[in-house]
Amino acid sequence: MTKVMRSVVTGVGGYLPDEVVTNNDLAQIVDTSDEWIVERTGIRQRHRAGPDQPVSDLAVEAARRALAAAGRTPEDVDLIIVGTTTPDLTFPAVATIVQRKLGCPVGVAFDVQAVCSGFVYALSTADGFVARGRSKCALVIGAETMTRLMDWTDRGTCVLFGDGAGALVLEPGEGDGSTADRGLLGFALRADGTKQDLLYVDGGVSSNGQIGHLRMQGNQVFRHAVVNISEAVMAAAGDAGIEVADVDWFIPHQANQRILDGVARRLGIDESKVISTVAEHANTSAASIPLALAKGVEDGRIKPGDVLLMEAMGGGLTWGACVVRL
Numbered sequence: 001m002t003k004v005m006r007s008v009v010t011g012v013g014g015y016l017p018d019e020v021v022t023n024n025d026l027a028q029i030v031d032t033s034d035e036w037i038v039e040r041t042g043i044r045q046r047h048r049a050g051p052d053q054p055v056s057d058l059a060v061e062a063a064r065r066a067l068a069a070a071g072r073t074p075e076d077v078d079l080i081i082v083g084t085t086t087p088d089l090t091f092p093a094v095a096t097i098v099q100r101k102l103g104c105p106v107g108v109a110f111d112v113q114a115v116c117s118g119f120v121y122a123l124s125t126a127d128g129f130v131a132r133g134r135s136k137c138a139l140v141i142g143a144e145t146m147t148r149l150m151d152w153t154d155r156g157t158c159v160l161f162g163d164g165a166g167a168l169v170l171e172p173g174e175g176d177g178s179t180a181d182r183g184l185l186g187f188a189l190r191a192d193g194t195k196q197d198l199l200y201v202d203g204g205v206s207s208n209g210q211i212g213h214l215r216m217q218g219n220q221v222f223r224h225a226v227v228n229i230s231e232a233v234m235a236a237a238g239d240a241g242i243e244v245a246d247v248d249w250f251i252p253h254q255a256n257q258r259i260l261d262g263v264a265r266r267l268g269i270d271e272s273k274v275i276s277t278v279a280e281h282a283n284t285s286a287a288s289i290p291l292a293l294a295k296g297v298e299d300g301r302i303k304p305g306d307v308l309l310m311e312a313m314g315g316g317l318t319w320g321a322c323v324v325r326l
């Protein structure tokens with residue numbers, strides 16, 4: 001049988017900053033309530049990075065934990081891809097800052113900007129290096145400080161987001177090309193730039209020179225999310241050669257419990273197979289999938305050999321899904 005190279009996940013790690021902001025804390029600054037937020041989103045709290053804690057610090061902590069889980073050290077890392085939309089600086093990339101802070105040798109390091117879909121995009125991009133033998137040990141990180149982009153007078157957005165980072169280590173592993181192989185089995189990525197107005201930040205380096213604030217037409221985003229994500233999930237499952245029914249764990253981007261439930265229902269996935277962290281983490285954009293994966297691995301639910309289905313949608317609009325056997 002023909003041998004194929006797969007990108008195998010050998011370690012995962014997550015990191016959340018210490019400060020917890022509850023819904024009641026937010027009700028002190030905008031006209032909202034714990035009851036409204038829980039009912040409409042499922043969110044109960046979010047973590048917020050300290051003022052002197054740039055996103056690279058969150059990424060480094062998650063990366064350290066993923067490397068320890070993989071039994072690797074920073075010296076082994078030859079590729080770092082960070083999915084983020086909230087970099088420390090306009091440049092250099094967060095990935096190169098992480099490389100310096102971890103003490104990794106000269107290698108390849110860059111960021112991927114696909115907002116909430118950043119992790120799915122970063123993982124699929126890393127596969128192009130690892131499965132082609134161009135990286136022996138890659139760090140794929142989703143890291144965000146979304147609270148820095150909030151307009152704290154806009155109750156329609158500021159209650160939804162939080163900060164955090166998640167990382168995984170990818171290494172090449174030989175398979176026989178079947179769905180029994182460990183590693184990334186398939187993916188589907190999508191973008192539709194005509195939907196920019198639904199979700200964007202109203203500032204940037206080459207427009208007004210400001211950082212800007214996140215702006216969203218929440219109900220419109222919601223409407224697109226369930227349909228778009230379901231299509232990408234089916235395409236990724238087809239690419240992997242599996243049925244959605246074969247999936248052990250569904251690890252969606254954690255935007256809103258109602259979106260998670262809507263997608264799972266549409267795909268016929270039982271809620272017992274869904275990893276949900278939205279109540280404790282809120283929406284951490286590109287960090288949410290690896291954070292949820294890390295939680296499921298740490299609490300013993302997700303085990304080696306399990307088939308994972310991950311999906312996300314975010315600003316752009318961008319969306320996508322991937323299938324991994326752990």
Ligand code: ACO
Binds near residue numbers: 116159199216255
């Ligand atoms: N507290 C109290 N009332 C609020 C709040 C709040 N935090 N936010 C909005 N409202 C009010 C609105 O002002 C509006 O009042 P009005 O009728 O007097 O004008 C009312 O609630 C209904 O507003 P809608 O926006 O229609 O409420 P909806 O049920 O759609 O819920 C929400 C809003 C939670 C944002 C929802 O649309 C949503 O979750 N959308 C998905 C967006 C999302 O998750 N984006 C994340 C990024 S993209 C991604 O990750 C998929």
